[in-house]
Amino acid sequence: MAETILVTLIIFSSIFGVIYIFLTTRNKERLALIENGADAKLFNSGKKYSFGQFILNIALLAIGIGVGVLVGTMFYSGGMEESVAYTSCIFIFGGIGLMASFFMNRKLEKEDK
Incomplete structure (x- = not known):
């Protein structure tokens, strides 16, 4: 029972950690580009x-x-x-x-x- 809870907790915390790192890194990268004078249209090119x-x-x-x-x-x-x-x-x-x-x-x- 405890192993199941622990494995579930590890899986969800890993997923949350990866998403959090991705979003914060993307935000820092965008802020750095804006500070260097990049156009905001660059982010909507996808x-x-x-x-x-x-x-x-x-x-x-x-x-x-x-x-x-x-x-x-x-x-x-x-x-x-x-x-x-x-x-x-x-x-x-x-x-x-x-x-x-x-x-x-x-x-x-x-x-x-």
Whole structure:
């Protein structure tokens, strides 16, 4: 019981630490650039995703995971080991869903231009 709590605490504190270090370092870097006379437009040069693209990515990932679970169930009932069947199918079909999402987003970007 104590090991579970300790492992969970370590995982969440590590994630928090990495995010905190990333954000503070980025902030210090931006402040240093501004002090040296850099233009503020420099920080907004990245690609922005719309809410629709985010929803498309999540939806296709969820569909891929659902299909992966169904195919994993069929493989498990066909005699494959349970952990191998479910894990491999979830990752394979989740990846296929993300790849389909990438190509659909790229097609939508070309249509917008």
